[in-house]
Amino acid sequence: MSAGPGDRPGAGFGGRLAAAMEAHGPVCVGIDPHPALLSGWGLPDTADGLRRFGLAVVDALAGAAAAVKPQSAFFERHGSAGVAALEEVLAAARDQGVLTVLDVKRGDIGSTMQGYADAYLRDGAPLAADAVTLSPYLGLGSLQPALDTAEATGRGVFVLALTSNPEGRGVQHAVAPGGRAVAAEVAAGAARANSAAVQRGEPMGPVGLVVGATVGSAVADLGVDLAGLGGPVLAPGVGAQGAGAAELRAVFGGARGRVLASTSRGVLGRGPRPEALRAAHARAVEEVVAALRT
Numbered sequence: 001m002s003a004g005p006g007d008r009p010g011a012g013f014g015g016r017l018a019a020a021m022e023a024h025g026p027v028c029v030g031i032d033p034h035p036a037l038l039s040g041w042g043l044p045d046t047a048d049g050l051r052r053f054g055l056a057v058v059d060a061l062a063g064a065a066a067a068v069k070p071q072s073a074f075f076e077r078h079g080s081a082g083v084a085a086l087e088e089v090l091a092a093a094r095d096q097g098v099l100t101v102l103d104v105k106r107g108d109i110g111s112t113m114q115g116y117a118d119a120y121l122r123d124g125a126p127l128a129a130d131a132v133t134l135s136p137y138l139g140l141g142s143l144q145p146a147l148d149t150a151e152a153t154g155r156g157v158f159v160l161a162l163t164s165n166p167e168g169r170g171v172q173h174a175v176a177p178g179g180r181a182v183a184a185e186v187a188a189g190a191a192r193a194n195s196a197a198v199q200r201g202e203p204m205g206p207v208g209l210v211v212g213a214t215v216g217s218a219v220a221d222l223g224v225d226l227a228g229l230g231g232p233v234l235a236p237g238v239g240a241q242g243a244g245a246a247e248l249r250a251v252f253g254g255a256r257g258r259v260l261a262s263t264s265r266g267v268l269g270r271g272p273r274p275e276a277l278r279a280a281h282a283r284a285v286e287e288v289v290a291a292l293r294t
């Protein structure tokens with residue numbers, strides 16, 4: 001079976017994500033198999049435990065959630081067996097029509113970046129996802145091979161702009177040579193990369209940003225132009241990291257229709273019963289929709 005997006009309706013990632021958000025609401029559920037969650041679900045902290053955990057989340061949320069976001073780190077803890085479990089979880093999501101954002105936060109020199117692009121964004125790759133997270137801190141231009149591959153295969157990327165953790169400020173708020181904050185430069189570069197898709201009339205381009213729902217006034221203070229991005233905004237920090245309706249409303253004023261809020265422990269902590277996971281997701285959707293209503 002093809003591992004590419006060819007078996008999915010709609011061409012580009014932005015269009016497919018917009019359709020999924022319209023159908024299921026603007027909330028992505030992270031698949032973060034923390035040891036404590038595995039134990040709470042009665043699963044062992046082994047590759048097989050992770051596999052069962054990830055498959056249970058996909059089964060519960062297929063047809064209910066716009067996307068799932070497996071966190072690669074937890075699978076990598078178990079070496080090749082953990083990565084094989086991640087492959088199975090990605091394949092299950094693909095088969096069940098759930099969009100995947102693989103949270104790997106990759107960044108490297110351009111020639112190596114092509115290797116990452118081939119690993120995650122190529123049709124038929126064992127770890128192929130609909131989108132991946134990328135780190136621009138080796139220079140936004142170094143990500144170009146991944147952006148090109150995503151564009152060519154109908155996939156997407158989310159570039160870290162303002163992360164949800166407080167330690168990110170030292171780098172992301174720093175002033176770049178042009179006089180703008182680094183995060184504002186990253187957003188401007190992403191907007192440029194989306195311009196062709198926007199001109200073609202696609203609802204969203206393939207290049208999204210990661211902007212934590214916990215970043216307070218940073219978007220406005222630093223002049224990070226989310227309104228002009230033309231792509232989706234992945235907003236982690238909802239739930240366990242403390243962001244709720246008030247924070248979402250305050251941070252995302254200019255981009256409300258394109259925000260995909262992301263929560264992991266906030267939903268996973270309600271498992272393992274599928275109905276409980278779906279109910280927690282539905283509550284999160286209600287809260288996010290109310291917060292982002294224009």
Ligand SMILES: O=c1ccn([C@@H]2O[C@H](COP(=O)(O)O)[C@@H](O)[C@H]2O)c(=O)[nH]1
Pocket residue numbers: 030032071103162163164165210211212236237238239240241262263264265266
């Ligand atoms: O800025 C960022 C970027 C990514 N993350 C990731 O999202 C989840 C958050 O999990 P919660 O349980 O909802 O706190 C996790 O995988 C992070 O690595 C982020 O938190 N902030």
